[in-house]
Amino acid sequence: MTSEDQEREFKRLEVFAYKNLKKNSIISIADGAIFAIGSGMLPVSTVIVYFISHYVHSNTLIGLLTTLNVLLSNSPQILVAKKLEMLDSYKEYFIKVALLMRLMWFLLAIDVFVFATTNELLFVILFYLIFSLQGFFASFANITWFNLILKLVPERQRSKFFGIRSSIGGLCETFGAFLMGRILRLLHFPYNYGLLFLISFLIMMISLYIASMMIEMSIKKPKKEVDNKHYFRNMFLILKEDRNFTYYLLSVLFIGALGKMPFGFQTIFAKNSLSISTQHVAIATTILLFSQTIGYMLWGIIGSKYGFKSTLLISALMFLPAIYFTYLMSSISVYYLSVALFGIAQSARNVNESNMAAKLCKDPLKQPSYIGLRNFLMGPFFAFNSIIAGGIIDTLGKNILFLISFSCMVLGFFILCFLVRED
Template identity: 30%
Template sequence: MKNKNFILGIVNGILFFFSATFISSSTILPVFISKFTSSSFVLGLVAAIEATGWQLPQAFVAKYLEDKKYKKFMYIIPSYIRFGAIFLIAILTFRVINISHYLVIFLLLYSIYLLGGGVAGISFMDIVSKVIPPRKRGSFWGYRMGIGGILALMGGYAAKVILGEVAFPKNYALLFLIASISVFIAISCFSAVDEPPEMHIKKKRSYKSFFKNGIDVFSKDKNFKTLFIIRALYALFFMSIPFYIIYIKSSFSLPDSYVGYFIIAQMTGYVLSNLVWSRLSNRSLNALVIRLSSICLFLTAISTILGVKFVVNYLFLLVPFLFLGMGITGMNTGYLNSLLAIAPEENRQLYLGIFNTMLVPFLISPPLAGYVIKYISYTGLFIFASVVAISMTVFSFVLNK
């Protein structure tokens, strides 16, 4: 059963990783949305929806699941709803008639897709913590991201061909359709995982009591507080992510097909760095993973500024996305495994739910990036992002203690 769960969980991650290639908020979606509006606020709003959709419902779901012996049902139902949302986006994109109406419907369905992930997320993480032992979690996330990254490399090439050869908007509709099929298979795989019963079932308590306990955890658990600060800073860095590709693409008037090259560069960063992150995480060196990935995020911002101002070859424009891939996969591996390690088994739902929901005020920051760009500049936004990344590096030393 353990091997079955391990394999199904890995296949689930591989396919979700592959699907993310075609609906990426750092490459595909910013360029797609820019076809409908030039508003930096709307571009930032898409990133904010992605960030908050996963985090917002988790404390409420965690409280609801506290007294449940099995939790997989709360993964299955919202996950298939999110499949329906992304599938509808694909179908509607094939026949865009009214641009303003379509954009509103897209944002609504995209919100449902991500909120569904947030509702399912607590059950997913809880099941992973029960069926994957700590010594294998680094490998678990590593295989998901590593093999998924290799598939995503092929997906990047496919995206390049589709964007270059198929007319708009059918090219993007086809990308979304591929993503929806991959999502459906991924959900079906994890739905087949054998969930063991919960060993520490909590008695029902009020939301007031639940959140009060969460505040107590934040004030008393130093590692929890430090990890939260790092993750909050990462959320602030996230506000810059949709704008790297927009800045580079507009600076050199690059065609949409070049997006495929940026995806390939980002996925190469995922795959190569994942070989390092998974090994370090297996040795419980998650603070070091966070530290090194924060440096990669710093280099993303700096290399974007230097690349546009001093570029001598278009290949140099791929460097920021290489570092971005390294930084994102490292942060996701490092902070997720750190959180699972910090959370006591009997309070796992409380730790996961409170941690993620408390992040929401920081996760709604991406639309503010539009105002930074408008009143300062793209360079100002990326300098801010680099300072945030360095701050994450500093706090990782505190976490290590």
């Protein structure tokens, strides 16, 4: 397949994407809204952790559950990148892996109903196994879905699309959290959680059915068989040959991981300094969801006008006062302010971090490799972020954590601002 043939395919795809943009956008936004209701019922850091703490009393093992889920939701994406580069269309494969991801919630419901009261050891083992598999299949589904969206939504429309989709998703996620509270009152523990997993599974299946309605055009790709050893070697050569992308990854490391270390302890710091109640935590959660929803709309507008990099730079600057107020924690109002600033700043990264990675890739056929490599390398830092922060607090103290975090955020900002180029 010649370069001229590829160019014609990309032009044909662009015409198709604009022709079907409205329909595919509406379908994807509806899919995201329904999925957000289901996922909003199952926040890992609160509902899942609270539930498993009734059976597991080791803080290390409880932390391991969330760490494994984050790690497996990111790093394995590198395993499917090669397959995606060879596929002429993504939707069929996405439906398969997204179905497997959703089925894990159904299996967790079965695990609760069958073993939670009869065999607690087997229940916990199965829970950790199934929940880890949920993260694993989610990694495959996420990278496939994102590459499908890159194909269906033209670059100039993506920031606006993700902004609208994420804003509506944020509101629906809040509604899902409201439903979760109602569902947990319907049955006695632990069966109320089994019911919660089951209902969430059914809601997510509706979202998958809606997603299957998207219209995708197959494009011809060069069929070059490359063994796994050479493929992964070539993938890591990206770091050496594409310095722009390497600098971008460094900015993600310093801003998106190390710079954000204190935020995992916002509520803990507020509890220790201000003796906050569960009502204060509930208000802070609402502020976080609301500020992220506002942020999604804001960054969608800015990103579509000024590019993805501008949103990430402004976001990094907003993290700095959020870090300061988290350190200060002198009143409930300061606690709420730190949460709001974090929510707005983080929403920019939620919307445009992967978009930026895809845009830095000059060859559209290599986008799965770029995204998979980014998540493979950054996944461990995202997963162990809280553990690293906790270790710094325990050994060096809280002040050192904030000093390291603030310094990393500033360093990441300068790397992104002066070393990363966005066309």
